[in-house]
Amino acid sequence: MTVRKVLRNPLAVVALVILLAIVLASVLAPLIAPHSPTALRLDKINAGPGGGYLLGGDGAGRDILSRLLHAGRNTLAGALIALSVALLLGVVSGLLSGYYGGLLDGVLGWGANLLMALPTMIVLLALFQALGSSIYLAMVAFGVMLSPGFHRLVRGQVMAVKHELYVDAARVSGLSDPRIIGRHVLLVIRAPIVIQASVVAGIAIVVQSGLEFLGLGDPGTPTWGGMLQDAFTNIYTSPVAIWWPGMTIALTVASLVLLGNAIRDVIQRTERPRKPPKPPTLPTPAASRREPSGSVADRLEPGGSVADRLEPGDSVADRLEPGGSATPCADELPLLRITELSVGYPSGDEYRAVVRGVDLDVRHGEVMGLVGESGSGKTQTAFSVLGLLSPGGTLLGRSSILFDGRELARLPEAERRALRGKRIGYIPQEPMSNLDPCFRVGEQLVEPLRFVSGLSKQAAVTEALHLLERVGIPEPPRTFAAYPHEISGGMAQRVLIAGAVSGKPELLIADEPTTALDVTVQAEVLDLLRGLQTEFGMAMLLVTHNFGVVADICDRVAVMQDGRIVEVNDVRPLFARPRHQYTQTLLGSTLEDSAPRTRLEVNHA
């Protein structure tokens, strides 16, 4: 597909043809060169074209055409060596620096700066002096000297994309760092790498030829630079001879840069195919591992949706049916026990605590709401459980997060990653930004199913289609084959919900899962979440600032203010008799904002 798009650019086609012709002619030199590159004929010294020498003879009476072809092999091989070394060192070190940062970034950055500070030409001349006249060795050294350019470019690009939500989403789904770097990061930054690579290849040819023009390099090996030197020496006797190596070098370098530009343009173009390829067919229920449990549409009978249940005259407390709270017996060990959780970020010489001594239990199979105004620390609490605090964020003091009896606060990253996506699922706030725009929806579901849940490719596709159907996507195969920009926000959130429950987690963390959606879709998504939670028996920690959402879906609720939890209670008594002044104020202000809720009994309780 990319090749076809590149070929639509006429300049790129010309560049490609020239480059291919030069490379092919060089590679096939032993077969197509009319003479040996070293054969001498005294009568052809500085001779013009003719007499079997198509481009004439050089200062020693050798066939210029044959030498030009053989020289191409050596010069292009030298450039390839320099480019490979620069790419390998620069791209790998840039990826590691940008992705991991910290000390590694410091050390690699220092190395890159040191290399950049060295005068390239002088280092290469010293190398020729010390190691002899091998141009290939010089090109290895030149590649090392060029690698900081790639390092800086890649590091900057990685730093720009590594905090994209879809990279976080890949991390939350439990994918390993090498996989995230290779698939979600490297793929996005390949365009600038391509253009830089074409420029570096051109520079390598020019520098190599320059060194040979100065008389360095092996005089016995034909090269374009060596030919330039010979022609320059005889410029008054045979002025045309300098054209051939000069033109060849200029054409090769120009073609490389033009082609690199065209490929970059194609890669960068965000345009997606209008018509997606034939989507996979939905397997029959009999072939599936799980019985499809009916679409959301089936389950949303008239009056059955959350939206339908919200009558303007209803109070929130009324909507909570007696017995709706699934409070397990008190002595059961909770699935998640957070104690004395404090999270701090560096501020000057000390840490500024944004979560301060939070104690919170989430029991097996219950939905725990975490509410509070913006900035109260809800997301930081949830991210502490996921192990995904922003850089600099640290658990302070005696923070403890026990998940199913395991201490997460001190768990090595590899073991934490094994929990994410599998035993702890996550649904983010902004559905669109959490899907990688470069991949089809289906691929983004299949990937964690294969690499986190260990399914075969076919089984993962089957499972992904069933998940899409389960979360109420009307035509799963079509959505499976669509790119994120081709689906609506509500559909994207359903896709992310499908991804979050794909590992059948015991705990689902949802951070404002309905905030970015319009009201009707919000209600459907809440219905879906409740349905999935009941079906899979998952516990859920639901971060929200919306008491309506709490009333609809939560069993218990914890209220956060300024990094602390000020009140925890079952939903019904909390709405009926809020104990803490802050809860009363928050509840009051929420009710004032919302017309249907202004007549709630709790407002006057």
Ligand SMILES: Nc1ncnc2c1ncn2[C@@H]1O[C@H](COP(=O)(O)OP(=O)(O)OP(=O)(O)O)[C@@H](O)[C@H]1O
């Ligand atoms: N990377 C960071 N560096 C420093 N402080 C941060 C960082 N991320 C969050 N904070 C601070 O942590 C506090 C709590 O943020 P958090 O995102 O948990 O709030 P929240 O209750 O989830 O609010 P919202 O609903 O707006 O997301 C805020 O004061 C915020 O400024």
